[in-house]
Amino acid sequence: MRAVDVIASKRDGGALSREEIAAFVRGVTDGSWPDYQISALLMAIVLRGMTADETTWLTEAMVESGGRVDLSGLPGPFVDKHSTGGVGDKTSLVLAPLVAACGGMVPMMSGRALGHTGGTLDKLEAIPGLTTAIDPDGFRRQLESIGCVIAGQTETIAPADRRMYALRDVTGTVPSIPLIVASILSKKIAEGIDGLVLDVKAGRGAFMKTEEQAGELARALVGTGKRAGLRTEALITSMEAPLGRAVGNALEVAEAIEILKGRGPRELRALCIELAARMIAIARLDPDVERARTRASEALGSGRALEKFRRMIVAQGGDPRVVDDGGLLPAAPQTARVPAPRDGVVTGLHAELVGRATVALGAGRTRVDETVDHAVGVMVLAAPGTPVAAGDPVLELHYRAEKNLPEALQFAARAIEVSDVPVPARPLILGEVT
Amino acid sequence: MRAVDVIASKRDGGALSREEIAAFVRGVTDGSWPDYQISALLMAIVLRGMTADETTWLTEAMVESGGRVDLSGLPGPFVDKHSTGGVGDKTSLVLAPLVAACGGMVPMMSGRALGHTGGTLDKLEAIPGLTTAIDPDGFRRQLESIGCVIAGQTETIAPADRRMYALRDVTGTVPSIPLIVASILSKKIAEGIDGLVLDVKAGRGAFMKTEEQAGELARALVGTGKRAGLRTEALITSMEAPLGRAVGNALEVAEAIEILKGRGPRELRALCIELAARMIAIARLDPDVERARTRASEALGSGRALEKFRRMIVAQGGDPRVVDDGGLLPAAPQTARVPAPRDGVVTGLHAELVGRATVALGAGRTRVDETVDHAVGVMVLAAPGTPVAAGDPVLELHYRAEKNLPEALQFAARAIEVSDVPVPARPLILGEVT
Numbered sequence: 001m002r003a004v005d006v007i008a009s010k011r012d013g014g015a016l017s018r019e020e021i022a023a024f025v026r027g028v029t030d031g032s033w034p035d036y037q038i039s040a041l042l043m044a045i046v047l048r049g050m051t052a053d054e055t056t057w058l059t060e061a062m063v064e065s066g067g068r069v070d071l072s073g074l075p076g077p078f079v080d081k082h083s084t085g086g087v088g089d090k091t092s093l094v095l096a097p098l099v100a101a102c103g104g105m106v107p108m109m110s111g112r113a114l115g116h117t118g119g120t121l122d123k124l125e126a127i128p129g130l131t132t133a134i135d136p137d138g139f140r141r142q143l144e145s146i147g148c149v150i151a152g153q154t155e156t157i158a159p160a161d162r163r164m165y166a167l168r169d170v171t172g173t174v175p176s177i178p179l180i181v182a183s184i185l186s187k188k189i190a191e192g193i194d195g196l197v198l199d200v201k202a203g204r205g206a207f208m209k210t211e212e213q214a215g216e217l218a219r220a221l222v223g224t225g226k227r228a229g230l231r232t233e234a235l236i237t238s239m240e241a242p243l244g245r246a247v248g249n250a251l252e253v254a255e256a257i258e259i260l261k262g263r264g265p266r267e268l269r270a271l272c273i274e275l276a277a278r279m280i281a282i283a284r285l286d287p288d289v290e291r292a293r294t295r296a297s298e299a300l301g302s303g304r305a306l307e308k309f310r311r312m313i314v315a316q317g318g319d320p321r322v323v324d325d326g327g328l329l330p331a332a333p334q335t336a337r338v339p340a341p342r343d344g345v346v347t348g349l350h351a352e353l354v355g356r357a358t359v360a361l362g363a364g365r366t367r368v369d370e371t372v373d374h375a376v377g378v379m380v381l382a383a384p385g386t387p388v389a390a391g392d393p394v395l396e397l398h399y400r401a402e403k404n405l406p407e408a409l410q411f412a413a414r415a416i417e418v419s420d421v422p423v424p425a426r427p428l429i430l431g432e433v434t
Numbered sequence: 435m436r437a438v439d440v441i442a443s444k445r446d447g448g449a450l451s452r453e454e455i456a457a458f459v460r461g462v463t464d465g466s467w468p469d470y471q472i473s474a475l476l477m478a479i480v481l482r483g484m485t486a487d488e489t490t491w492l493t494e495a496m497v498e499s500g501g502r503v504d505l506s507g508l509p510g511p512f513v514d515k516h517s518t519g520g521v522g523d524k525t526s527l528v529l530a531p532l533v534a535a536c537g538g539m540v541p542m543m544s545g546r547a548l549g550h551t552g553g554t555l556d557k558l559e560a561i562p563g564l565t566t567a568i569d570p571d572g573f574r575r576q577l578e579s580i581g582c583v584i585a586g587q588t589e590t591i592a593p594a595d596r597r598m599y600a601l602r603d604v605t606g607t608v609p610s611i612p613l614i615v616a617s618i619l620s621k622k623i624a625e626g627i628d629g630l631v632l633d634v635k636a637g638r639g640a641f642m643k644t645e646e647q648a649g650e651l652a653r654a655l656v657g658t659g660k661r662a663g664l665r666t667e668a669l670i671t672s673m674e675a676p677l678g679r680a681v682g683n684a685l686e687v688a689e690a691i692e693i694l695k696g697r698g699p700r701e702l703r704a705l706c707i708e709l710a711a712r713m714i715a716i717a718r719l720d721p722d723v724e725r726a727r728t729r730a731s732e733a734l735g736s737g738r739a740l741e742k743f744r745r746m747i748v749a750q751g752g753d754p755r756v757v758d759d760g761g762l763l764p765a766a767p768q769t770a771r772v773p774a775p776r777d778g779v780v781t782g783l784h785a786e787l788v789g790r791a792t793v794a795l796g797a798g799r800t801r802v803d804e805t806v807d808h809a810v811g812v813m814v815l816a817a818p819g820t821p822v823a824a825g826d827p828v829l830e831l832h833y834r835a836e837k838n839l840p841e842a843l844q845f846a847a848r849a850i851e852v853s854d855v856p857v858p859a860r861p862l863i864l865g866e867v868t
Contacts, residue, residue, distance in 0.1 A: 007606035011480060035470035040605035043477035046445060171474035172441035 003027060003037045010044040018057045025061035028160045035167060042164070042173040050178035055220065056227040058178065062186035063228075065160035069107055070136065071192045074144055078192060079104045079283035081275055082184055083199040084217065085117040086206055087355040088242035091199065092120040092150065093256035094272045095279065097308035100147030101299040102276065102292075104283045107143055107191050108150045109157060113364040113372060116205070116355030118252065121152055122364075126250035126330060126374035130318025142315045148308060149315070158186040169368075175207075177220045185225055185232075195231040195282030197275055198222070201239035202430060205351020211236060211430050218433040231282050236431040237271065241349040241384050243428075244268040248363040248377015248398065250329040257323055260306040265383075267428050273297050274429060330375035332361075332398035336405060337381070340388040344418040347384060353415035354378055354395070360408035361399050376400055378412065385425055388418060437461060437471045444478040452491045459495035462594045469601060476598070476607040484612035489654065490661040492612065496620035497662075499594035503541055504570065505626045508578055512626060513538045513717035515709055516618055517633040518651065519551040520640055521789040522676035525633065526554040526584065527690035528706045529713065531742035534581030535733040536710065536726075538717045541577055541625050542584045543591060547798040547806060550639070550789030552686065555586055556798075560684035560764060560808035564752025576749045582742060583749075592620040603802075609641075611654045619659055619666075629716035630659060631709055632668035636864060639785020640673035645864050652867040665716050670865040671705065675783040675818050677862075678702040682797040682811015682832065684763040691757055694740040699817075701862050707731050708863060764809035766795075766832035770839060771815070774822040778852040781818060787849035788812055788829070794842035795833050810834055812846065819859055822852060 001023045010016060016024075024041060027033025050058065071078060081095050096106045110132075112119035121132045134142070134151040142149045161183050168174050188196050198221050201207070202214030218234040225232025244265045246255040258264035259272055276296035277289050286292045299305045306323065313320045322328045340346070358364055362373035379396040382388050395412045399405055435457045444450060450458075458475060461467030484492065505512060515529050530540045544566075546553035555566045568576070568585040576583045587596075595617050602608050622630050632655050635641070636648030652668040659666025678699045680689040692698035693706055710730035711723050720726045733739045740757065747754045756762045774780070792798055796807035813830040816822050829846045833839055 004604055004606050007477075011477065011606050035468070036473040036601055036605055039470040039474040040477045040607060043441075043445065043474045044481065044606070047478065047481040167470055170438055171471055172438050172445050172478070173474060 003033050007037060007041045007044060010041060010048055013048050015051050016054055021054060021057045022061045025058070025065055025160045028163050029065040038164065039167050039171040039173065042168060042171060042179065045179060046173050046176040052223055052227065055178040055181055055224050058182040059185045059189070059224055059228050062158050062160045062182055063189045066158050066190060067156040068190045069192045070140065071107065071143070074105060074140070076105050077194045077283040077285060078107055079195045079197070079279045080106055080108050080188060080191060080193050081197045081199060081279055082188055084201050084207055086201045086239040086243055087117060087351040088244050088247040088252065089118065090123060090244065090246070090252040090256040091272050091275055093123060093253065094259045094305070095276055096148040096150050097260065097312055098272065098276045098296060098299055098305040099279045100308045101304040102280050102295050103285050104147065104279060105143055106148040107139065107193065108148070109153045109187060109191055110150055114368065115366070116352050116359055116364065118247070118249070118364065120150060122372050122374070123249045123252050124150055126253050127313055127318040127322050128328065128330070130313060130316050132316065134316065146308060146311045146315055148312055150312070153187060157190045161186055177217055180217065181220045181224045184221065185228060185230070189228060189230055193230070195279070196225060197278040197282055198232065198234035199275060200234050200236050202236055203238050203240040203351065205242070205355060206239035215431065215433070222433045233278060233282060234433040235275065235278065235429055236433070238426055238428050238430055239351050240426070242351050242354050242380060243271070245380040245383065246377065247354055247358045248361070249372060249374040250331065251377040251379060251398065253322070254326045254329060257306070257309070257326070260300065260309050262300045269300070271428055273300070332375040332377070332400050334399055336397045336399060336409065337393035338395040338397065338409060338412040338416065339391045340382070340394050340416065340418050342390045342418055344388065344420050345422040346382050346386045346388055346394060346417065347419045347423045348417035349380060349384060350415040350417070353411045357397065357408040357411035357415065360411060361397060361404050362401065373400060385422060437467050441471060441475045441478060444475060444482055447482050449485050450488055455488060455491045456495045459492070459499055459594045462597050463499040472598065473601050473605040473607065476602060476605060476613065479613060480607050480610040486657055486661065489612040489615055489658050492616040493619045493623070493658055493662050496592050496594045496616055497623045500592050500624060501590040502624045503626045504574065505541065505577070508539060508574070510539050511628045511717040511719060512541055513629045513631070513713045514540055514542050514622060514625060514627045515631045515633060515713055516622055518635050518641055520635045520673040520677055521551060521785040521792070522678050522681040522686065523552065524557060524678065524680070524686040524690045525706050525709055527557060527687065528693045528739070529710055530582040530584050531694065531746055532706065532710045532730060532733055532739040533713045534742045535738040536714050536729050537719050538581065538713060539577055540582040541573070541627065542582070543587045543621060543625055544584055548802065549800070550786050550793055550798065552681070552683070552798065554584060556806050556808070557683045557686050558584055560687050561747055561752040561756050562762065562764070564747060564750045566750065568750065580742060580745045580749055582746055584746070587621060591624045595620055611651055614651065615654045615658050618655065619662060619664070623662060623664055627664070629665040629713070631712040631716055632656070632666065633709060634668050634670050635673035636670055637672050637674040637785065639676065639789060645670065649865060649867070656867045667712060667716060668867040669709065669712065669863055670867070672860060672862050672864055673785050674860070676785050676788050676814060677705070679814040679817065680811065681788055681792045682795070683806060683808040684765065685811040685813060685832065687756070688760045688763060691740070691743070691760070694734060694743050696734045705862055707734070766809040766811070766834050768833055770831045770833060770843065771827035772829040772831065772843060772846040772850065773825045774816070774828050774850065774852050776824045776852055778822065778854050779856040780816050780820045780822055780828060780851065781853045781857045782851035783814060783818060784849040784851070787845045791831065791842040791845035791849065794845060795831060795838050796835065807834060819856060
């Protein structure tokens, strides 16, 4: 099978066969397809699309390109959550210990910050001493003893995705539902889980700007997951404004700890409970979602989830005292407040612009090889719906280098929307695909 | 300007600016765009197309990627012809000396065989001793003294096209009218010519299978040529059956010499005269096409065109005696005849299959790094319209290696179409775009 013939078939709008897709993924994995042929096919896929069958075959071939996490002998049930990326989204830090506290096992392999969105690994690594580079044996042992682990992907998980994603990033071939679906699901299926709950973000801080686009992605993810034999469901949630009040690695860890203590912003806590309940239900720990909500809520209130988090920190080499003493987390030396431009009501905080402000401060990455500053970030002082007078602080920038401040201030000022008339609050959870 | 942004713009169906196209072509030429970004953009262009402006800017940027032939001080007028590729098309061998004999200067840079189509350079090199690798000084001197030269492209002519074409060939991005137009015209404009006549082939032996597709390509070529400041026109000609009776390098040289002697197949001669007349007219040697036809016809009849051909051979180091003694051309040691399968009339000779038979014998290339056998090829013994009895020879294979014969015979047998009822002959010239 010649690469150029596979490319030409997709270029002309044809559906590729399972064998053609397998040949492509093999070529990506073993290096026999050069970059230029891979990127030509990727662009043809972006513009011509893929059928449900093709997307499933692509996902399965990408799983088979590497190994799976060995969970044999562990009791399970194994369950995970994946978010399509937002600003201030620290739910993974809460959900792994929370669902473990409810009897599930969460073998979470997560990613890093890129662009205006944060990454779970970077956030967790804000805890002094903590590592997310865990070998397969350690991963397994931690899962057995604690029930949750949050680690980086090992080299053996979906290697085809790694090469493909690196190319997609530089060839304008990221925005393609079949490619996004296969990339997400291949890595999750390789974790060996029984069930997966997806949090598909919609809005100006998300990759999918409209609820309609997010719905399309959610349906493709759930449909493909099920075809590939994985119990999958999705929530579609709003990413117009940052999730919670904290944006930036250590700031978000502190807020996640608040949630694990049964406190923190109400909406963020509600989303964590809803996602945990879905995970508990899909893992069949309790098929009744209403009861699962109560169970998740109790695990927060009782401190059992927090205890799992503490043990996870210890197992991953971090300093567990951060749970009781937030002062042990890295903190930025200086803060600057961004005021309301006029009297009125805060009607919006543009999530992408807040994300960009955070990146400008050094908390994120514009290129994969950059390092992040765990201390810096943005705190929301006046969330949407809050009445303000001109000059009242709305955002607070936690910064280290003066030179980063002007750009961050600019983004932050542009993010703030104040009107005379309050706009009705939209729900955070917009829909579900089951 | 980031490559990935240019790619994304075309991916989303936008029209690229002159600056974006210039950045792309610079990146191709100086190597600052890696292959994978070039091929992603090429695929996006194939699927999204280009406006007339974009195609013109691409053409001009590709011209500027290298140098131009220095024709300063030569009287001109400079004129050339380009065919989009067919089977048995030896008109260039005739037209360069023919138009030179009519007072034009033809600085023809030509190409090589690839796939089922032949290449002018390979054909000409069938003449013992002849070279088509001519340095700029020699090129200029020969043009001055004889009025015509047929040479390979130098490294300095449209280098962007060379890299781009090599990638298009292996990434399924050949079939795109804007890319084809820019590739053809950039090289021709860099020749420094005043006028260009295009022979756009339509039919099963051509790249464009239908008259409609060929018309679209012809209109894009002529429109873009004119926008780029080059007087351009096109004939659309049929490529259902091979052009003339000879297919293969030395065999085609012999047939071209027949035409230059005022003999040879009637239809081939008529096409040469028509193309020459268009070249004479567009070069403004004589704006009246009817008079130009007469002038071309006389140059064939008088032997003046043949004399130019003889001098061109000498100037390029070849043995001019081949003009008088065809026995000096390389000849295949053996022949095999392919019979009519039944009584009837030959109604078609599938040009692509005849081309593939010729390639199977060794006359062409399936990869650019293969060498060609100048001696082998296919002769048409019974052209379309000829009544035949079952077993009568229709094609004659001139072969060297026995091992090549079975595949060639298979293609040749499949190429022959015999019916009870003759089909009306279609004209060779299907249309024009001026």
